[in-house]
Amino acid sequence: MEKTWNNKAWFLVLPVLVLVAFSAIIPLMTVVNYSVQDTFGNNQFFWAGLDWFDDTLHSSRFWEALWRNLLFSGIILAIQIPLGIFIALHMPKRGWGVPVCLVLMALPLLIPWNVVGTIWQVFGRVDIGLLGRALAGLGVDYNYVQDPFDAWATIVVMDVWHWTSLVVLLCYAGLVSIPDAYYQAARIDGASRWSVFRFIQLPKMQRVLLIAVLLRFMDSFMIYTEPFVVTGGGPGNETTFLSIDLVKMAIGQFDVGPAAAMSLIYFLIVMLLSWVFYTVMTNYGQGDER
Amino acid sequence: MARIVLDHIRHSYLSNPVRDEDYALKEVHHTFADGGAYALLGPSGCGKTSLLNIISGLVAPSRGRILFGDQDVTDLPTERRNIAQVFQFPVVYDTMSVFDNMAFPLRNRGVDEADIQRRVTETLEIIGLADRAHKRARGLTADQKQKISLGRGLVRQDVNAILFDEPLTVIDPHMKWVLRSQLKELHKRFGYTMVYVTHDQTEALTFAQTVVVMFEGQIVQIGTPAELFERPSHTFVGYFIGSPGMNVMPVTLDGATAHLGSQTIALPGAASPANATRIELGVRPEYVRVGREGMPMQVRTVEDIGRHRIVRGTLEGSEIAAILPEHDELPAEPRVSFDPRGINIYADSWRQVLGA
Numbered sequence: 001m002e003k004t005w006n007n008k009a010w011f012l013v014l015p016v017l018v019l020v021a022f023s024a025i026i027p028l029m030t031v032v033n034y035s036v037q038d039t040f041g042n043n044q045f046f047w048a049g050l051d052w053f054d055d056t057l058h059s060s061r062f063w064e065a066l067w068r069n070l071l072f073s074g075i076i077l078a079i080q081i082p083l084g085i086f087i088a089l090h091m092p093k094r095g096w097g098v099p100v101c102l103v104l105m106a107l108p109l110l111i112p113w114n115v116v117g118t119i120w121q122v123f124g125r126v127d128i129g130l131l132g133r134a135l136a137g138l139g140v141d142y143n144y145v146q147d148p149f150d151a152w153a154t155i156v157v158m159d160v161w162h163w164t165s166l167v168v169l170l171c172y173a174g175l176v177s178i179p180d181a182y183y184q185a186a187r188i189d190g191a192s193r194w195s196v197f198r199f200i201q202l203p204k205m206q207r208v209l210l211i212a213v214l215l216r217f218m219d220s221f222m223i224y225t226e227p228f229v230v231t232g233g234g235p236g237n238e239t240t241f242l243s244i245d246l247v248k249m250a251i252g253q254f255d256v257g258p259a260a261a262m263s264l265i266y267f268l269i270v271m272l273l274s275w276v277f278y279t280v281m282t283n284y285g286q287g288d289e290r
Numbered sequence: 291m292a293r294i295v296l297d298h299i300r301h302s303y304l305s306n307p308v309r310d311e312d313y314a315l316k317e318v319h320h321t322f323a324d325g326g327a328y329a330l331l332g333p334s335g336c337g338k339t340s341l342l343n344i345i346s347g348l349v350a351p352s353r354g355r356i357l358f359g360d361q362d363v364t365d366l367p368t369e370r371r372n373i374a375q376v377f378q379f380p381v382v383y384d385t386m387s388v389f390d391n392m393a394f395p396l397r398n399r400g401v402d403e404a405d406i407q408r409r410v411t412e413t414l415e416i417i418g419l420a421d422r423a424h425k426r427a428r429g430l431t432a433d434q435k436q437k438i439s440l441g442r443g444l445v446r447q448d449v450n451a452i453l454f455d456e457p458l459t460v461i462d463p464h465m466k467w468v469l470r471s472q473l474k475e476l477h478k479r480f481g482y483t484m485v486y487v488t489h490d491q492t493e494a495l496t497f498a499q500t501v502v503v504m505f506e507g508q509i510v511q512i513g514t515p516a517e518l519f520e521r522p523s524h525t526f527v528g529y530f531i532g533s534p535g536m537n538v539m540p541v542t543l544d545g546a547t548a549h550l551g552s553q554t555i556a557l558p559g560a561a562s563p564a565n566a567t568r569i570e571l572g573v574r575p576e577y578v579r580v581g582r583e584g585m586p587m588q589v590r591t592v593e594d595i596g597r598h599r600i601v602r603g604t605l606e607g608s609e610i611a612a613i614l615p616e617h618d619e620l621p622a623e624p625r626v627s628f629d630p631r632g633i634n635i636y637a638d639s640w641r642q643v644l645g646a
Binding site: 179181182184185187188189190191192195199200203204 | 343346347348367368369373374375377378379381383384385386394395398399439442443
């Protein structure tokens, strides 16, 4: 069949382009605009070139926050992905247990971020919080306001509580789509439980896992509300992530120039790392052996 | 290898079967001889896949025993029954190479690597995938994937039986024929016991020496393709095998004559079924003569299918189909008669032996 070429087809893309322009590109351009200028108020701006980028890349404050982000995302992925797979593997595949499990799993996802933060902020308080008091009663010296490790532990556990369900639901969707014949063939072939997981379940979950990893990485890397509500970035700057720092800089100190430069760098890092995850995971297991 | 004995197998998917209809398999009592090639033929939902899964142990029967040779395997799990099974949709392990797919059942059983190398290479030759041994399995076509599924059974040379569950469903028609001939070839060469489930009569009749016809959870006839055609022991077999199927008409009996409406048909022998509520006469279209003599028939359609024509219409209110040889003419007022060799009498759907 002959293919028809017609450049007018580009007009079909126009509505989407206009929408994306208003929702993403134009706001982004204002940030680009700020990032190359300086202001002393009165709505007067001066050209600053790439100074803010230079400053940001040479500031220890930026690098420290960035490492905290990377560490946090690393911990989150290392816990939530295996835990999510584990829970999904053990959820019932049929019967009345299915809706019960699905609803239980979906519950944390329905709670707004700042509410989650507030819940854990109160839950962990040493004076009135259930968790804080219980740990104190057991003789554990726990205080997320003063101890950096406790602060991190609280935020990590909170995020695991809030978001593991997402990984579970995605993996579960991948698992139930595997036809029974695969499990039957595995039994005929005498495969062990581990082989079934390694050669049937994991490969069939590859696509949903890619989505889970991407979503959890981007979300945890951009985390803001929950740690802001629980620890406010403290103790000291121990839980100050890039996003928290950014808001401090842009709204607290009104340093729009450096803040804009920093948000652009932040944006590029998220894009770059997501691309890396995507490329690695989609190419894994595609080529021929030997 | 061993013969497979199904000893009064009943199976229900309900936890509390009470009535006969609750059973997917009503009662199956049959022996598959060692080295035989069998086809389990029947419509969807007749219980043939259940029966296959009971043999391989994927399903545990509600009642009855299964024996391989003299060993009772009813309580043995699939892994320990040493059975190969090929499913309707090809199952390949996507992330493995073709070679590793075939080596998988051997590795799981702890066969040593040199042996695996030898057996897999041999089997790859047999199924004709030797040149793709180190390609990934996911890039292959459906028939190649199905060959891998088959190959995973063949590498285990000591299997008790190879079971096929409609294995050619997703295969192109011309490849179907090729694969089916290869299966027959394998059977001749290695003498595996093979049980082949299908709802396609052509597949069953060309593959098997013995065809087991199932209907509503029970075996209605076991026989060679010719027996199924000439002497269907149940009206379902008559209807299911052959194209078009057997004509079945309600009749009343009087010794060696049958009355169909106002017509009288002489039977090859007398039948005297006791307490039957429904008596029927069955005759295949191949045994219905259309001409100027016999009983008047109302013709509805004539289908020309090349070598012959199929005449469809009614005879005394019953649907009837007849085969008319290519060059025979169809009279304006056609009449039909039945060849006595092709007449069968059924009482409550089961064939009656006609006395002399």
